[in-house]
Amino acid sequence: MSTNSILVIGAGELGTAVLEGLAKHPAFVSSSSRTTTTLSVMIRASSMDGTTADPAKQRHNAYLRDALGVSRFVPGDIGRDSVEDLAAAFRPFDTIICCAGFGDAFPAGTQLKISRAVLLAAAAAHSDGDDGNNITKRFLPWQWGMDYDAIGTGSAQDLFDEQLQVRALLRGERDGAVAANEQEVAALKKVDWVIVSTGLFMSFLFRADFGVVDLPDRTVRCLGAWDTEISVTTPRDIGVMAAEIALRPGAISNRVVYVAGDTASYGRVAELVEERLGVEFKRETWDRDKKLAEAPGDVMLKYRNCFAEGRGVAFDIAETVNKQRGIVLQDVRSYLKEMEI
Template sequence: MSAVTEKSMKEILILGAGELGMNVTKFLSERIKGKPEYVISVLLLPEVIKSNNSFDLKLIKTLSERSIKIIVGDVVKETIEELALKFKNYHTIVGCLGFSGGRGIQIKITEAVLKAKVMRYFPWQFGVNYDLVGKGSPQPVFDEQYDVRTLLRSQQNTEWVIVSVGMITSFLFEPSLGVVDLKNQTINALGDWNTEVTVTSAEDIGRLTAEIILFEPRIINQVMFVAGDTISYKQLAEIIEKQSGTKFKRIKWDMDYLKKEIENDPQDNIKRYRAVFGEGIGVSWSKEKTFNFKEGLKMESAEQWVMKNLIISEKS
């Protein structure tokens, strides 16, 4: 790209088109309508682009309808140098790939972004406050998230913005997490009944990320907190009972229990997540300190999510 083109166009690359990536493209494409200086692209695996299965075909069709460009790439297989060559043409890169690529991928992507001298970077930090969680938590993959922040703060060429959302709301109700057990009508509290967790729906994460990307004056080198809701496990149990009309059994999984679970099965990733959230450090924050509260943006609460998704699907 020429210097003139670089200044006149705002090229944004979204890494990944999973639930989060697709929500970011949805709201970002809506927000930039009528603004031809913005161009959005998405990085997809070659096998997705070549795929004939219905899910991938629908994904490609949706991206086309949103006027999203598609580029081919594989952050796992490609080297830092190869990724940097792809990244250098973009003003802003938004990481939406999560931990699915395995350990070391978030650092690798960040190093490629910095090598490419990308102007602005939103790393995949859509989760808890890794500054407070620190290193050495029950979840080792969180160590890398802390290292990404350290790396970004150690340089001055690339602006960065981190969007902290807590836990994706749907994950709090995921059967594998074990907090909400509809089948056995049981709520299992992580750590303690008064331990709090911040949750944000995937749709709201996409919407707020788009808002933060385009916000004026431009947000630079900051951790931005958002929250759909911040609730204790006691409040969660009350919501479930209210919406279901059924009394649920309540069991507290304290830290001794959660740590013992890891000792017995150290390879179980979910048990490690439970322990981090059970400790309650860096996994919740007041809604009053969030970007959405300050900007007066309405969010989906935990109870609203339950009304829309959980109880309806249970009865159907």
């Protein structure tokens, strides 16, 4: 019987959703499976039982352990630990799914460091023979978002450039801002990576600081134009699809795939909001250049501007893994129906 030891990095909103997706997936719960799958999670040592005095963290750890079957808590700080330290932590695991490390909470270069650590762990496993186990590492990096290839370098959101550097590394590119060294190129033969583009988290459409749907002010704003489209997926559904891809990869290997609960124009979002509330909303077009000029260092404004461009932020539903596999995800209408407004 083969094994698949899975490590999820991070146990926040997305990490928990991915662990839930894995724990509930038929391939994990089926007793007839020929693969024994185990779940582990990497969190900071300060958040672990025996260290943390925070009751909320203790309850969350208990939920992960008792309800989801997490068998091991691995101490790690992806922002501070070295590539070598992370590689040593990753070394025992067959599948690594990164659900932390993007944005202001972590130093620039964190995602690149994690990716290099996965390659180093794969190289070490191959060198040591991995005790007779499968020595190929499966890696789902933090790319839960846009199609960064389509957006390209130099976008308003400079954090996106690092996502492109991760892709370049995993593709074994030897030039550009990030060059894979000889060891990393060799290790790529033992890493089966999948980048999952999911669009925007659904909840962002309704966040006041994001600015698209302002429920208290009864206003909907478009980023760019009313017919500009955007793809959105709930974290819960990202967890469902991450589990599907990790446990039933099929032909998905070393490439970018797409997942989306819905792809809709800003005009369609406005219609759905009005349908849900039964009242007319004011509609405004966001002047992205003016806003960014007023606050050039505003991370949310830079993030929002990328959506206004309409490039790499909307996926054809027919091309998504969920559509191709007949998995129904939550769309904007059903999300609004569940919202407490």
